[in-house]
Amino acid sequence: MQTTETARPRTALFVTCLVDLFRPSVGFAAVKLLEAAGCEVHVPVSQTCCGQPAWNSGDRADTRAIAEQVIIAFEKFDYVVAPSGSCAGMLKKHYPEVFAGDPAWQARATAFAGKVSELVSFLADEMGMAAVEATCPAKATYHDSCSGLRELGVRDQPRRLLASVKGLKLAEMKEADVCCGFGGTFAVKYPEISNAIVGEKAANVEAARPDLLLAGDLGCLMNMAGKLKRQGSAIEVRHVAEVLAGMTDAPPIGEGRR
Amino acid sequence: MEVRSPQFRQSAAAALDDARLQGALRQVRSRFIDKRAKGVASLPEFEALRENARAIKNHVLERLDLYLEAYEERVTAQGGHVHWARDASEARGIVLDLCRKANARVVTKGKSMISEEIGLNAFLERHGVAPVETDLGEYIIQLRGEHPSHIIAPAVHLNIGQVRDSFRAAHTHLPPDRAMEAPESLLAEARGVLREKFLSADVGITGANFLIAETGTSVIVTNEGNGDLTQLLPRIHIVLASIEKIVPTLDDMSQIMRLLARSATGQEMSVYTTLSTGPRRRGDLDGPEQYHVVLLDNGRSNMVGTEFQDMLRCIRCGACMNHCPVYQAVGGHAYGWVYPGPMGAVLTPTLVGVDKAGHLPNASTFCGRCESVCPMKIPLPKMMRHWREREFERHLVPADFRRGLKLWAWFARRPFLYRVFAGLGMTVLGLAGRRRGRFARLPLAAGWTAHRDLPAPQGGTFIGQWKRRRGAGR
Numbered sequence A: 001m002q003t004t005e006t007a008r009p010r011t012a013l014f015v016t017c018l019v020d021l022f023r024p025s026v027g028f029a030a031v032k033l034l035e036a037a038g039c040e041v042h043v044p045v046s047q048t049c050c051g052q053p054a055w056n057s058g059d060r061a062d063t064r065a066i067a068e069q070v071i072i073a074f075e076k077f078d079y080v081v082a083p084s085g086s087c088a089g090m091l092k093k094h095y096p097e098v099f100a101g102d103p104a105w106q107a108r109a110t111a112f113a114g115k116v117s118e119l120v121s122f123l124a125d126e127m128g129m130a131a132v133e134a135t136c137p138a139k140a141t142y143h144d145s146c147s148g149l150r151e152l153g154v155r156d157q158p159r160r161l162l163a164s165v166k167g168l169k170l171a172e173m174k175e176a177d178v179c180c181g182f183g184g185t186f187a188v189k190y191p192e193i194s195n196a197i198v199g200e201k202a203a204n205v206e207a208a209r210p211d212l213l214l215a216g217d218l219g220c221l222m223n224m225a226g227k228l229k230r231q232g233s234a235i236e237v238r239h240v241a242e243v244l245a246g247m248t249d250a251p252p253i254g255e256g257r258r
Numbered sequence B: 001m002e003v004r005s006p007q008f009r010q011s012a013a014a015a016l017d018d019a020r021l022q023g024a025l026r027q028v029r030s031r032f033i034d035k036r037a038k039g040v041a042s043l044p045e046f047e048a049l050r051e052n053a054r055a056i057k058n059h060v061l062e063r064l065d066l067y068l069e070a071y072e073e074r075v076t077a078q079g080g081h082v083h084w085a086r087d088a089s090e091a092r093g094i095v096l097d098l099c100r101k102a103n104a105r106v107v108t109k110g111k112s113m114i115s116e117e118i119g120l121n122a123f124l125e126r127h128g129v130a131p132v133e134t135d136l137g138e139y140i141i142q143l144r145g146e147h148p149s150h151i152i153a154p155a156v157h158l159n160i161g162q163v164r165d166s167f168r169a170a171h172t173h174l175p176p177d178r179a180m181e182a183p184e185s186l187l188a189e190a191r192g193v194l195r196e197k198f199l200s201a202d203v204g205i206t207g208a209n210f211l212i213a214e215t216g217t218s219v220i221v222t223n224e225g226n227g228d229l230t231q232l233l234p235r236i237h238i239v240l241a242s243i244e245k246i247v248p249t250l251d252d253m254s255q256i257m258r259l260l261a262r263s264a265t266g267q268e269m270s271v272y273t274t275l276s277t278g279p280r281r282r283g284d285l286d287g288p289e290q291y292h293v294v295l296l297d298n299g300r301s302n303m304v305g306t307e308f309q310d311m312l313r314c315i316r317c318g319a320c321m322n323h324c325p326v327y328q329a330v331g332g333h334a335y336g337w338v339y340p341g342p343m344g345a346v347l348t349p350t351l352v353g354v355d356k357a358g359h360l361p362n363a364s365t366f367c368g369r370c371e372s373v374c375p376m377k378i379p380l381p382k383m384m385r386h387w388r389e390r391e392f393e394r395h396l397v398p399a400d401f402r403r404g405l406k407l408w409a410w411f412a413r414r415p416f417l418y419r420v421f422a423g424l425g426m427t428v429l430g431l432a433g434r435r436r437g438r439f440a441r442l443p444l445a446a447g448w449t450a451h452r453d454l455p456a457p458q459g460g461t462f463i464g465q466w467k468r469r470r471g472a473g474r
């Protein structure tokens, strides 16, 4: 699959709309990790969003238009990697379904899907990364985001890599694999229910008494950070890539500049 | 039963505010989740069984008519009767007719969700027949004039104090100072009351967990043994079942059975598994004189061949709702009809119309936990998405949400404009939130900020910064 020139796989970063808009530092952490793993990193600048909000709202036409756009921009690379289980799941598991009934495009979407991975599982499973060069003296707990866990099997990879971070201690919370209540548009369509679910999650996070809450999806992280901060919690919230890349200079999610 | 699904939002809000209900709902986690996990872990071939079970049901659904006819033939050959009911009203009519012919005044009932689906109890009462629920949970909610809030634990929304109050109010013939503290004493009390009813009933109605085409047998599983007394003691046994309950052989049934109790309660088997094949034969020591099966369609045959066909594999184990964060938060009544949780979110729109039940497939985070525990591997989130597609096509989505979505999609499809506006927006928001790092209130995000802060963007977009750092060429 690799291009001969450099022997480094040409890897495109699908940065995801939330990281692009809210937390560019996660994107740069992803780039650093991919380069450390030996990838030649490309960022197609025409990217916007994976189309999931339209897909999950039943808007097939817009989903399809967006999916075509993504496939055209990304299919020429060896790998496509996203720092999000949810968006990677959309590209990998749902795109082929988006084109149901259109064999030509479906075949194209399926071929494309074969190249897609979530960032941390890509580093561990595809690039064989077993440890990272990073230090983070903190007690951390890790939340399994739903799509990453159940659609893509992301569970042990982040924990294994986190174990190699110097100074970091991992403390498991209760029900780490239970949804945080974000659910994309769900959080704004049913805010009270979403709040009840994230309240439960925040209690489980607090009970583990960590300094740091980590996860692989910015949507879930913003939801959990928003709840923890509203409750006055001092627990810092970050994307797992920031810690793995040793890039924890930016203020944590929901914290201002000191 | 009145469809209250359109009021989902209000019902859910009320449920979230109800401290007693919230306390009772904790049981869902403690009673079911760990036990299921243990039950599944103790069976290495669980995954293989799931695959098998799915294949069995898929096979049946491709030839539903053939198996149903074969089943009917066997039942008839053994002296039983099969009655076909196209919809709820036909089914109710058939049952009432049978009760009238038997001059029945009291009817005992085993647990049956089909009975709920067709609103049988209220109908019988209106026509002078007294139905008595004999499953403990069903009995409790019948006393309270409620509906089940869970398909296998109908009274899971109640605490023991509420049960005690209901028994005190209903069982006035018992001494008021009797012992009612321990849960066992309540169980014994219900047993005592129900014993009388079992003996006086003219007709017994049960549901069916399976119908077996090969033998013409109906199968029920219970933990209390009430089903056996319901179907053995009265002169007439009526089985209420929907058409998708059919499996080809006894062996198929026993394979799926190994999944059922484990998924539901973590038990290896339910305490009682009872097979009934026709009425009492000459020389039999017990059994009913008449054996009737009411086979209900009620929209199910229309699901065959559509994107909702997979839902017909459901064996009503309840695992999907037990593991659903939304169900855990609001309980079953909020869903507003017979079937709650993820399976209800798929089934209810099929049975009562998506115009009424549209909230249900939307009130899901798509976390996928339901599908991951469903013993029949039903892709519940995918089917909820299909409902959302139908709603979108039919313009049933709230207009402001639709407009917002369309506007966002318009930009997402135009990378250049998206860049310009996103860059601008994030710079402004980033500056505004720079010091605190979050917003406690923000116009257009009121739903979010009512309950949690909104983390502020760092300022500028990743793509913008990337272009600046590396040049736009890559």
Ligand code: SF4
Binding pocket: B263, B313, B314, B315, B316, B317, B318, B319, B320, B321, B343, B370, B373, B374, B375, B376, B377, B378
């Ligand atoms: S959908 Fe699956 S998990 Fe839910 S009740 Fe049916 S069989 Fe059980």
